Every structure is written in structure tokens, then in C-alpha cells.
Amino acid sequence: MKDLFFFLVIMVAVLGSQFSYAQEEKIIETEESAEVFLEEYTDEFQEAFFEATKQKGIQNYDRAVNLFLECKQLDSENEAIDHELAKTYLLDKQFFNAEKYAVEAIIADPTNYWYLDTLVEIIEKQSNTIESVQTTIPFKNHELQKNLSLVYYKREKFNDALIVVNQLPVSAFKEQLINKIEDALSRKSSVLNVKKPGSVIVNNDPVKSLELNLEQQISLEQFTMVESKAKEAVELYPLQPFFYFAYGLALHKNNKDSQAIDVLQSSLDYLFDNQKLANRVYQTLSDAYTKTNNFSKANEYLRKIKPGF
Known part of the structure; x- marks a missing residue:
């Protein structure tokens, strides 16, 4: 045995x-x-x-x-x-x-x-992102890049997958995967009630409309765009905690954790009774502190998260 x-x-x-x-479909065992x-x-x-x-x-x-x-x-x-x-x-x-x-x-x-x-x-x-090890692995290897685009696709990181696959030479693999990614992005956008990634959601309330658009971009992991838009939103609407959260999350995802911590802590002054948003802020603060090796602070914010929201 x-x-x-x-x-x-x-x-x-x-x-x-x-x-x-x-x-x-070609794995053979004998x-x-x-x-x-x-x-x-x-x-x-x-x-x-x-x-x-x-x-x-x-x-x-x-x-x-x-x-x-x-x-x-x-x-x-x-x-x-x-x-x-x-x-x-x-x-x-x-x-x-x-x-x-x-x-x-x-x-x-x-x-x-x-x-x-x-x-x-x-x-x-x-x-972290793959860029953190890009210089230590044979990143230009086409088979590695094909596999990386598949890894991202299967993890539903569709924009990352698209960025990688677009670097490959023209092939049937490239064409098929791009079609699959675009179909997936289209379905994801439909759930969010928009026609395509990046389109504007129509809403009579400008604050709510901007919030919905930022949520859409967060779900699509478009954090460069989120950082720019959320920064503007904080300046336009300095009393809205969600915009601080979105800005802080984007900074964290873009490896600017010290700035992220400052912005996220600012959001705490405006949260009031929004526990669901508070949990998201606490989780992101914990993640940012973890990346800066401040584990005591990371655990402090993790303990603040309340289940059920």
C-alpha cells in the first residue's frame, strides 16, 4: 500500500x-x-x-x-x-x-x-504581484507567459490575463484566450448592469453614480484607474468615507502602503454606522500593515472586523 x-x-x-x-488532453500514463x-x-x-x-x-x-x-x-x-x-x-x-x-x-x-x-x-x-519576481524568473519565456495568462484567467483576474496574453505573438492560443477573457468581462459587466468595462453608470445622484463606477472598477481590479478617480472623489466629496476607502484600497493594491494607511485611517472619521464599509476598511488596513511588516497593527485591525456584515 x-x-x-x-x-x-x-x-x-x-x-x-x-x-x-x-x-x-495529451497526458498519458503507462x-x-x-x-x-x-x-x-x-x-x-x-x-x-x-x-x-x-x-x-x-x-x-x-x-x-x-x-x-x-x-x-x-x-x-x-x-x-x-x-x-x-x-x-x-x-x-x-x-x-x-x-x-x-x-x-x-x-x-x-x-x-x-x-x-x-x-x-x-x-x-x-x-504582491508577479512583477516582484519578474527579474528572477525567465519571464520572457512564451510558455511561461501562456501559463501565466491561464493562471490569471482561472483565478478570474481577467484584466491581468489580458495584459499578459497581449504580449504573446499571434497564435490560435492567443486568439482563443482573448475571446474567452472578453466573454468573461462582458458577463461580469452585465452583472454590474453596465454595457462594457469602463462605461458610465447613469444615476441622478452624482455621489452614488461615482461610487457605483468605482465599485465596478474595483471588481474588475482596475486599480490604477481607481486610484486616480478616487483621489478626485475625495477632493470633491471630503465627507464621503467610501471614496477614502476606494482611494486607500487602490494605493494598497498599487504597492503604496504607507499612503494607503494614511488615507484609510482618514476614512474612519466619517464611517459612523456603516459596519459593512468599516469591515472593508479594517481588512485593507490589516493587509497594508502586513505588507509593511507591522504585524501588531495588522492584528489590531483584524480584531475590529465584525462578522455578519
Whole structure:
């Protein structure tokens, strides 16, 4: 049973390294090739890998990491182990170490979809963007860019996906994904009762109209536009807390966390009984303080969030 379990786990790792958009329906498993693969590893490696996977499964992350590091010593060129270390450190919320090993895995195999998916998750957990590691990974690799556009698309980050896919040369993949992204954006806009991204929502109340437009742009993650519009809104309507929130959120998303904290704290003077908005402000303040490594303040604002709103 142990051998069977190890076989399944290691094959997932191997097949994962061969995944790409164009190959989704071409993954082939045969008993013969699996046996040949397993023969390449020593009993010591197999035992360490199996036990590491088991320990990770029961959330004993320190022990799992140590065992995966043993595997790394036995086979230093195996990027699948780097990926397992990245995933384990991610589960343990050790994001610095997780990012280190995820980057190493991507450098070893830039075409691997799952390695990139894990790296993006680690980066997002730190409220960062792919630009933070762009110079350390082979970002110009077309397969990596194809995979990144898919990662964003599947995470419903449609504008990010569009930016990446537009950098690719003309191909059937590019055309198909752009069509899918545009369809998704169209459906999302329909839910928001607008004709297309960026269109103006008609409302007799100028404050409410501006608020609805900012909410739309926030939902589409157009934070450069949100920052500009919300800044103007704060100047026009200095007593409206939502505009401070939108401005502060955009600053945070655009990696201007010190400014974001100042703006978000200003909104607290105007919140009054709007607990739903207060929760959004507290969450964003917590995220911004986390990015500035002020964890005591981050926890302070997290505790202010009231459930049910």
C-alpha cells in the first residue's frame, strides 16, 4: 500500500511537470513508464518522500520540510522537490521560503503550469504581484507567459490575463484566450448592469453614480484607474468615507502602503454606522500593515472586523 501511494504521489509530480495548455488532453500514463521512473530513485529517497508527503498531509509541516530537504540532498536537481517545499512552506505560511523554492522550480522548468500556479498563489498571499519576481524568473519565456495568462484567467483576474496574453505573438492560443477573457468581462459587466468595462453608470445622484463606477472598477481590479478617480472623489466629496476607502484600497493594491494607511485611517472619521464599509476598511488596513511588516497593527485591525456584515 505504501508503494502504491508513493507511486501515485510521485506520478502526480511528474505529470504536473509536463502540463501545459496545449497538452491538457495529451497526458498519458503507462505502467511500464511509471516503473522505469520509480527505478531511478533509491529506497532512501522513496521512503523520505513518502514520509514527507504523509507529514504534510497531517499538517506536521516542520517534519515534512526536513524530509523534503533530505530528498533534495539525495537528488539536488529534482525541481519537483523544490515545488513540494514551496507548497509545504506555503501551507505553513512561511512565504519567504515558499517563494524561494517556487522560484527555483520555475527556473528549472519555466514551462510547468503548476509550478507557476503555486508561485502566483504565494505572491498573492503576500499582496504582491508577479512583477516582484519578474527579474528572477525567465519571464520572457512564451510558455511561461501562456501559463501565466491561464493562471490569471482561472483565478478570474481577467484584466491581468489580458495584459499578459497581449504580449504573446499571434497564435490560435492567443486568439482563443482573448475571446474567452472578453466573454468573461462582458458577463461580469452585465452583472454590474453596465454595457462594457469602463462605461458610465447613469444615476441622478452624482455621489452614488461615482461610487457605483468605482465599485465596478474595483471588481474588475482596475486599480490604477481607481486610484486616480478616487483621489478626485475625495477632493470633491471630503465627507464621503467610501471614496477614502476606494482611494486607500487602490494605493494598497498599487504597492503604496504607507499612503494607503494614511488615507484609510482618514476614512474612519466619517464611517459612523456603516459596519459593512468599516469591515472593508479594517481588512485593507490589516493587509497594508502586513505588507509593511507591522504585524501588531495588522492584528489590531483584524480584531475590529465584525462578522455578519
